[in-house]
Amino acid sequence: MPTIYDLFGYPLDDRSKVVENNRKVCQCPFMGTTCDGGGNRYQTEIKLTQTEPLTQYFNPDIKAVVPGICSIMAGEDIWVVCPRRLLAMRYGGEGLPPVNHQLQEYERDVLVNAGLPRGVDIGIWSEVYLKQKAADADINYHFDYIAAPLINVSLEEALWQQNLSDIQIESELKGLVEAAKKSGYYPKGQRNPAKVAILLPDITHPYILEVMTASTSGSDSEHSTDIRSAFRNAILSNDHTSPGINKRQVWGRMVTQLFAKTALAYQWGGRTVWVIQDKLLRNIELTTRLRTSTITNNPHQNIHLVVMHYEVSEDGKRKMAFKTTIAGEAGIDFEGNNTFTDILLSKAAPHKIELLKAILRRKLDAIVHL
Incomplete structure (x- = not known):
């Protein structure tokens, strides 16, 4: 029967005082702040009422x-x-995050092998949303992370660098300044902010980082295999059965994004990198015709994967580690080729100014120096 392995960042059987104290405040050791269940598990939240056994x-x-x-x-x-x-670039504190804050060794390996530049400060923004209007439809993009080198430049200068006309700069500047103010890029009371140099992303060659993991399968609360019951029983007694693994659902969601986001970064002059566990990738290969070992390389239209795994150390303990990178021909023309595969591609790439807007609506979550 399936069981929980890592709980609040540590193996379930680790009941040391340090680990238990960490769990009792719901601390995620990878983010350095309160666990959010990966950002997609809020519907399973447990209220710690007087009758809830976990309250004590x-x-x-x-x-x-x-x-x-x-x-x-x-x-x-x-x-x-x-x-x-696999990757937790989040900062819950005030102001700018410290350089390499909470950066795990394997996360550094992820970023290096994703191809991020070394020797410069890189900004990383999480949960970036971009909405594009196309004809009579809205196209919504959600990016797990956007990464780009940081530069000290004013918003006015940043717009000039995008080769916008004076009229375009004037129309865009106010909205960008307001977004930057709201997200804390300026000190309060800053005068003439559009001309003041701040830390901004150099989006000449942006990186999109997408993290793909398995999800849990359907559960049975009557037999205590639902995620709440499994969590409760694991915390209180270790004796539990967890929900199983749903691999196909993740694969179905991934395949639609794989090409669209890769093509989007290509059209922006950047790169999309998919961070994936080896077990999930292996399952995809077992259930589809994909064989990553036989895919030819095409530097101009590659799919990029960074593969992670649990590595067994000399003492028998497992730890997360980088395994390999895979880059191979996407197999479709990112410009479209008048076949049904064009359904995988967006109508047109948003202008980079839309990417800058989306980034500025988010707080800077991490600064890394590799």
């Missing part, structure tokens, strides 16, 4: 908890089910 476990100031399940063991395999376990 967590610190008194914790009023609700999202099940902090990072990975599940099914048979001999450990499946990551929380994207923060």
Whole structure:
């Protein structure tokens, strides 16, 4: 039966004082802040009421908890089910994040092998949303992370660098300044902000980082295999059965994004990199005709993967580690080729100014120096 492997960032059987204290405040050791269940598990939140058995476990100031399940063991395999376990570029503090804050060794390996430039400060923004109007339809993009080198430049100068006309700059500047103010890029009371140099992304060659993990399958609350019951039982007694692994659902969601986001970065002069666990990639190869070992290389239209795995150390403990990179021909023309594969591509790439707007609506989550 499947069981929880990592709970709040540590193996379930680790009941050391340090780890238990970490769990009792719902701390994610990868983000350095409160666990958010990977950002997609809010519907499983448990209210810590007087009748809830978990209330006595967590610190008194914790009023609700999202099940902090990072990975599940099914048979001999450990499946990551929380994207923060592979890459967690988040900062919950005030102001700019410290350089390399909470950066794990394997996360550094992810970023280096994704091709991010070294020797410069790189900004990373999480959960970036971009909306594009196309004809009579809206196209919504969601990016797990956008990464780009940081430059100290004014918004006015940044718009000049995008080769916009004076009229375009005038029409865009006010909205960008307001977004930057709201996201904390300026100190309060800053005068003439459009001309003041601030830390902005150099989006000449932006990076889109997408994290793909398995998800949990359907559960049965009557037999305590739902995610809430599994979490509760694991915390209180270790004895539990967790939901199983849903691999196909993730593959179905991934395949539609794989080409569209890769093509989008290509049209922006950048790169999309997919961070994926080896178990999930192996399952995709077992259930489709994909064979990554035989795909030819095409530097201009490649799909890029960074593959992670649980590595067994000399003491027998498992830890997350970089495994390999895979780059291979996407197999479709990113400009379109008048076949049904064009359904995988967006009508047109938004102008880079739309990307800058989307980034400025978000707080800077990480600064890394590789």
